[in-house]
Amino acid sequence: MRKQRPDPVLSTNEVKEQEERPSKSQLKREMHALQALGETLIAMRPAERDRFPLSDDMLRAIEETSRIRSHEGRRRHMQYVGKLIRKEDLTAIQGVFDSIDQEQEQRDHAFHRLEKWRERLIDEGDPAVDLFMAEHPDADRQTLRQLIRNAQREREQGKPPTSSRKLFKHLRETLAL
Structure with missing residues (x-):
């Protein structure tokens, strides 16, 4: 049977040093x-x-x-x-990562806004086009209305959302995102 050794007695400085050290x-x-x-x-x-x-x-x-x-x-x-x-410099590196994350979050937010506009334009039609044109007067109303009509027709016929994607792409280009 092994003998139990007594714990060494540590000075208060040694105890503090051990507590501070990871x-x-x-x-x-x-x-x-x-x-x-x-x-x-x-x-x-x-x-x-x-x-x-x-x-x-x-x-x-x-x-x-x-x-x-x-x-x-x-x-x-x-x-x-x-x-x-x-x-x-880890704080500077973390700062760059934070700015990248913030930029990504802003892009995501902008894309969500575009998706909401696309759905609203397809669902509501011309009244939504008027609201969109009021906010974005540079947009091409004729192209926008044509894409909306095509997307509505696709939705009614249960076809793949090709025109809906084109509408989204047009909105993204119009808003320069």
């Missing part, structure tokens, strides 16, 4: 998060990646990733990318 598991979680961030940056197109404030070392490491074919080599390289990301 655990090994926490450090691993943070490293995995940084590696995931690196993978996200690697998956982006170069034009998107140019928006980020990345160092030359980081950009070289990202470019190098595409040349690595070995699974184990790629895993080690991703660890290296995670190490490099620690040196980057």
Whole structure:
């Protein structure tokens, strides 16, 4: 039977130091998060990646990733990318991600507005066209009415919504989205 060893007596400074220091598991979680961030940056197109404030070392490491074919080599390289990301300005990188998310949200909102207009135009017909023209006087009323009539006819006959898609595309082009 093994002897029980007594717990070592720690000074108050050592106790405070242990409480402030993150655990090994926490450090691993943070490293995995940084590696995931690196993978996200690697998956982006170069034009998107140019928006980020990345160092030359980081950009070289990202470019190098595409040349690595070995699974184990790629895993080690991703660890290296995670190490490099620690040196980057994470708040600036997060700011760029936030602005990208905000732009995407605005685009989604604009597309939802277009979808609502399309449905309203198809459902209501000419009264909705008058309202749309009041908001967007540059729109081509004749083309709009023709697309609406075709979409209504398709809906009544149960055909695929080809004209409805054309109407949506026309609305998107009219509003320059």
